[in-house]
Amino acid sequence: MAERIPFIAGNWKMNKSLSQAIDTVTKLKELIEDVQDVEVAVCPPFIALDAVVKVLIRSNIAVGAQNCFWEEKGAYTGEISPLMLADIGCRYCIVGHSERRKYFGETDANVNRKVRALYQFGLLPIICVGETLEQRQQGLTMNVVEEQIRGCLSGLPVNKVVDSVIAYEPVWAIGTGHTATPEQAQEVHSFIRNLLAELYGEENAQKIRIQYGGSVTPENIKGLMAMPDIDGALVGGASLEPEKFARIVKFKQ
Ligand code: PGA
Numbered sequence: 001m002a003e004r005i006p007f008i009a010g011n012w013k014m015n016k017s018l019s020q021a022i023d024t025v026t027k028l029k030e031l032i033e034d035v036q037d038v039e040v041a042v043c044p045p046f047i048a049l050d051a052v053v054k055v056l057i058r059s060n061i062a063v064g065a066q067n068c069f070w071e072e073k074g075a076y077t078g079e080i081s082p083l084m085l086a087d088i089g090c091r092y093c094i095v096g097h098s099e100r101r102k103y104f105g106e107t108d109a110n111v112n113r114k115v116r117a118l119y120q121f122g123l124l125p126i127i128c129v130g131e132t133l134e135q136r137q138q139g140l141t142m143n144v145v146e147e148q149i150r151g152c153l154s155g156l157p158v159n160k161v162v163d164s165v166i167a168y169e170p171v172w173a174i175g176t177g178h179t180a181t182p183e184q185a186q187e188v189h190s191f192i193r194n195l196l197a198e199l200y201g202e203e204n205a206q207k208i209r210i211q212y213g214g215s216v217t218p219e220n221i222k223g224l225m226a227m228p229d230i231d232g233a234l235v236g237g238a239s240l241e242p243e244k245f246a247r248i249v250k251f252k253q
Contacts, residue, residue, distance in 0.1 A: 006225065007011045007209050007232035008249050009041040009064060009126060010239025011094060021048035024242050025055045031246035035060060039232075040249050041092050042061065042239070046080055053089040064092030064126065067100060070113035075242045086121040093118050094234070096152055097128045109149025115152060115223075119160045119222075126165045127152050128213070129192075133172035141170075142191050149175060149195055158200045166192060167234040172222045173214025175236060182230070185212045189229035218247035225251050 016024065020045045032040060043064040044052050053063045069079035085093060095118070096111035113156050115125045129148040130140045145168070153161055170187050173180050180188075189210050197205035213234035224230050239245045 004207070004231045005037070005039055007039040007041070007211060008251075009043060009094075009165075009167075009211065009232070009234050010090065010245050011066060011097070011213075011234055011236050012042065012044045012079050012240060013066065013099070013236060014045060016044065016048065017046050018051060021045075022055055022126050024240070025052050025061070027242040027244060028050060029056060029059045029061060031242055032060065032249050035249055037252070038249055043092070043094055049085070049090060050088045052243070057089075062091040063089065064094060065090050066094045068093050068095070068112050068114055068118065070110075070117040072117070082117045082121040082123055086123055090123060092124050092126055092165070094126045094128060094167075098130055098147070098174060102171075105236055106178070107143060108148055108154075111152045112156075115156065115164070119156075124163055124165065126167050126211070128167045128234070130163055130169040130174075130214070136170065136172065141188060145192060146189060146195055149192060150199075153199070158204055161196075161200055162204050165209050165211060165232075166177050166196075167211040167213045168192060169213035169234060171214075175215070177215050179215040179217070179220050179224075182227050185224060186227035186229055189227065193229050218244055218251075221248045221251040 008241050020096050041062040041064045043066050065085050068082050069076055072081050072083045095114045100106040118125045131144040135144050170180050192210055196208055209231040211232040211234045212230050216233045216235045217238050
């Protein structure tokens with residue numbers, strides 16, 4: 001089995017002023033400076049990205065955006081392009097988060113266009129998928145996740161797909177304190193890995209990192225990371241406090 005380096009990313013959502021963002025990453029940088037065997041990223045709001053990149057230069061923490069548009073430039077009022085994100089030193093961009101699907105009508109087709117645009121400018125997507133509580137109760141979890149993955153990755157060459165990060169985030173677990181159990185998460189992660197193997201071959205599927213997201217805390221990270229197909233976490237609430245996020249990053253210690 002391929003060795004996948006764990007990847008823990010913090011999704012700050014619409015939180016923190018510029019000075020709070022700078023303060024948070026300054027603290028985080030110090031708290032996790034000795035971490036080598038885990039990849040770490042923070043995803044602040046757009047207005048803090050440039051400053052956060054500057055604080056984190058030559059650190060072991062990468063920076064990601066929480067969204068982008070798919071065009072390079074032009075008359076798209078209010079949008080931010082992948083070219084702009086690449087220009088200031090972002091490495092990742094979250095796409096298809098359930099909050100964007102719910103409040104901003106983001107579809108798999110939109111996500112697919114964003115993923116293609118991100119690759120064009122050398123950024124790596126963190127592609128979010130996951131079912132709602134209603135869908136889970138109706139036994140539709142795997143169908144929903146399969147449709148999202150197929151739609152989001154549609155037409156992408158395999159050499160791009162292997163660098164993509166998939167974040168399985170059951171909607172019912174996001175911001176609710178109801179984390180999926182490690183077994184519940186593993187069941188879906190393993191399903192995703194098998195689907196990727198069907199689409200891109202077993203060897204490639206083994207290279208793709210699949211994060212879990214939804215109420216991850218310093219207390220539950222270890223159990224989740226012990227599962228064979230859970231390769232990291234996308235952390236919301238608990239990533240806002242540097243001490244908490246550092247404990248999650250240091251789940252092995
Ligand atoms: P949460 O958010 O950790 O606050 O549940 C996770 C996410 O939405 O990425």
